[in-house]
Amino acid sequence: MSTAGAGTVEWAARTMPALAAVRQRLARSRTLAGRRVGIALGTDPAAANLAATLRAVGAEVSVYDLASPADDVRTSLATRDVGVYDDATEFLRARPEIVLDDGTDLVVTAHREGSRSLLGATEASARGVERLRALHERGELSVPVVTVHDSRIARHGAELRGAGQQTVMGLLDITNLQLAGRVVLVVGYGSIGRGVATHAAALGARVVVSEADAVRGLRAHQDGYRVQAQAEAAPEAEVVVAATGAAEAVPASHLARMRDGVILVVADGPVDTLPVDHLASLPAVSTRPRVSEYTLPGGNRVLVVGDGPAGCHERRPARGPVEARDLIVSLHTLAAEHIAEHAGDRPAGLYPPDPELEQSVARARLASAGATLDQ
């Protein structure tokens, strides 16, 4: 260990027990030695540790991210000879055999560009899985893809407990808001929405959930939240969190119904989760770092939290607490091992992660926490 400024990558490594276990396993099996692995899971410190692990077990690694990595991460990747690309075509030129993806559509792009190197891929996002399914239904998917998103660990460990904490605490850090007593409308009650509701309620918020799916709505109801159509709940909300991952989860028509000074935040999903075109047409000022204030025609103001175009953000740069990231990157890595082991004997298609992979990731994390399991 270095004596000065060990940095964010080493700091994260302290709380990544699952990845440490994966590394031991791959060091023994050598399954990924010599394999070209492309990572599109962001360039946060956890992803940098994933890249370092893959290098340590003999893989060739390249990284794709639209956002530019922080200095610590850039240095870590460079010293391990990992190429970083912000252009998909350039990235694919490194001819990755296995791509670990989280909603960047690299597999779709690889198919469009006629990549021949690809043996298989993983996908973490719901939207990414949907697009791959569409590709497969058209008979165009040529490789097996492990849908990491379908894992219980991804849902609970990474989304509910990871993105939930990240979204709520990030919102509070940026806005300096006190949550106790506030009405928080959570749009969408998937794992991320449920995580946002859990953490917001824990801090004293009065949570209202809007859902289109009746079963999810029922789950929110039985979790103790008021379930109400977004249009009805909008006027009372002080904070609105979009957590559906879908386009226009909060439509422009609802903004006019909201109270003056309402705060909008995207928990997960693309830029267009908020009505960006409508927002872009409104007069805007930045009231504090990472907060844009839009004035509606009636004079009411809407505060949008985030960095991206029109104040919205595609993804939180930090992507959640390290322990949650540890689970998800480990799952991707074991799925990559599975793909490498079964290369050629699995037809193209979408596969949920093997239950054994999940068990092994969960066991590693529990062991590091001193937890024991029944036989």
Add this chain to the structure above:
Amino acid sequence: MLDGFVRDRLADGALDGIPVAVVVHLEAKTAFLATVLADAGAHVVVAGSNPRTTRPEVVAALRERGLTVVAEAGGDHEAWHRELLAAADEAPAYLIDDGAELTMRAARHRPDVFAELRGVSEQTTTGTARLAAMAEARRLPFKALTANNARCKHRFDNVYGTGQTTLQALLRLTGRQIAGARLTVIGYGFVGRGIADYARAMGARTYVVERDPVRALEAHMDGHTVGAPEAVLPAATMVVTATGGMRAVGADELALVGDDVVLANAGHHDLEIDVEALTGMASRSYTSVHGVETFVVGGRELHVLAGGALVNIAGGSGHPVEIMDLSFAVQGLGLHHLVTTDLPPGVHVIPADLDDAIAAAKLTALGITLTGSRADQHDDISHFLGQEHTA
């Protein structure tokens, strides 16, 4: 929200020309109190309450508004000490103090100024205890108000404000997950309770160390695991001090904590985690990431956040504005009460009706209305008393 309510009540001219020294954390929201008092006519000199929490842009903004500010950002403890003496040299008649830092320094180093002081309003639990000790020793020759002991302060600022923002700072600086963490809170006062309750609600396993048996029993009944440091420190992954005293994590406790533990302080003292002792025990230390100093002690690495200073202010964004709103109202109206009311020397609390008025104004601002009680809801014992009389 209470801006208007407080300003209205201060607009009666009572503060006109009154020299007041205000000791606050010089970040945007806390410093606002100084401007409200200045707008009410007081002659205000402002000093910081901790050298690590002073923000240069806030100092500049206050000076721009014509206030005298004796604090500079980036100073050490010695510079801060000189700043507080400079504040005393402005000969204030009243102090709004934090930790009784200025009151004690005036008593010790500026006896002539101390002799002329007419009153002190104190913000924190630590300062309240210090003023009480001074009164006990007959060294407090003027009236003091403890804003901290007003219900509108300690039941809100300490619980919700410090509770929420301490966890924010802890998670932001470390990037770690609260769910599944084993978090030990030392001190189960209002601050400790806020931290422990919020952490557990977000999925942490919570442990409490407390000396006071009644508070310890409360912590137990609240569902936290209560135990001696020997029992609850070794397994902790995060330790937060909230006693308001010193060395809650001293050499003894530092010997108990495990490898990779995160230590954070939510109390007034920079030495509530004994960083000096830790420095002596450590073979070396280094900065792991911004705000996280790692000390190597034998085979263990212990991480201290924000140098051991108040983590929510020194290592975070400070209190939410809604909470400061209440605390300001207590401080602003408390000062007004001090100036306009004859009180004997000693430590006093603002009157209950003033406390009630602040809460009522806050509820009104939130759009919440209360109904009074009806006559038939009262437990009427006059009949019984009358019977007793005639029996």
